[in-house]
Amino acid sequence: xxxxxxxxxxxxxxEAETVTLSCTYDTSExxxxxxxxxxxxxxxxxxxxxxxxxxxxxxxxNRFSVNFQKAAKSFSLKISxxxxxxxxxxxxxxxxxxxxxxxxxxxxxxxxxxxxxx
Amino acid sequence: GAVVSQxxxxxxxxxxxxxxxxxRSLDFQATTMFWYRQFPxxxxxxxxxxxxxxxxxxxxxxxxxxxxxNHASLTLSTLTVTSAHPEDxxxxxxxxxxxxxxxxxxxxxxxxxxxx
Numbered sequence: 001x002x003x004x005x006x007x008x009x010x011x012x013x014x015e016a017e018t019v020t021l022s023c024t025y026d027t028s029e030x031x032x033x034x035x036x037x038x039x040x041x042x043x044x045x046x047x048x049x050x051x052x053x054x055x056x057x058x059x060x061x062n063r064f065s066v067n068f069q070k071a072a073k074s075f076s077l078k079i080s081x082x083x084x085x086x087x088x089x090x091x092x093x094x095x096x097x098x099x100x101x102x103x104x105x106x107x108x109x110x111x112x113x114x115x116x117x118x
Numbered sequence: 119g120a121v122v123s124q125x126x127x128x129x130x131x132x133x134x135x136x137x138x139x140x141x142r143s144l145d146f147q148a149t150t151m152f153w154y155r156q157f158p159x160x161x162x163x164x165x166x167x168x169x170x171x172x173x174x175x176x177x178x179x180x181x182x183x184x185x186x187x188n189h190a191s192l193t194l195s196t197l198t199v200t201s202a203h204p205e206d207x208x209x210x211x212x213x214x215x216x217x218x219x220x221x222x223x224x225x226x227x228x229x230x231x232x233x234x
């Protein structure tokens with residue numbers, strides 16, 4: 001079974017500053033996907049960024065980037081130039097890329113509540 | 119992009135009645151649908167996985183007779199909370215996976231169920 005750990009229940013950052021959210025995971029799988037999802041007060045889950053484990057290059061999406069350390073099983077999210085609209089719960093998620101029982105299920109961390117302060 | 123429409127967004131029902139929540143994939147075929155329950159300030163808890171045309175697979179501890187899931191077509195999955203009680207009050211979210219993992223999963227906007 002996979003586990004995802006987010007050790008920061010809450011974080012805050014000043015507007016325009018940079019913040020890093022941490023995530024570690026445990027798995028015996030060799031091929032998998034990692035995701036960061038954002039859940040704003042509306043509670044709509046929004047995909048922020050995705051990383052395939054077989055890709056060494058860290059994924060980036062505009063102001064969002066990840067630091068993927070496969071050997072350390074670490075997948076942190078960096079938000080640059082933080083904006084008020086970034087205020088949300090952020091969930092790290094893992095998905096094993098295999099076909100079988102329980103296939104393609106997302107395993108979520110407990111989340112980090114990020115507040116962007118004006 | 120892929121869109122999943124979830125209805126209703128909120129519902130209040132009397133104890134003992136049943137409530138149906140629908141999730142529709144609007145512009146793609148959802149081969150697999152996931153149903154989650156989320157308590158306030160907590161993460162998403164997977165309740166069940168449904169594949170089109172087959173019975174849903176429920177997670178341990180989830181009552182399959184209380185939470186009926188139907189995935190009769192590639193674009194529609196429903197969750198029916200039968201004989202609802204106040205402890206079933208929660209936020210329910212569906213998620214759909216298409217044939218390609220290119221965009222991962224698409225989530226519905228959620229349904230807040232309140233049982234009085």
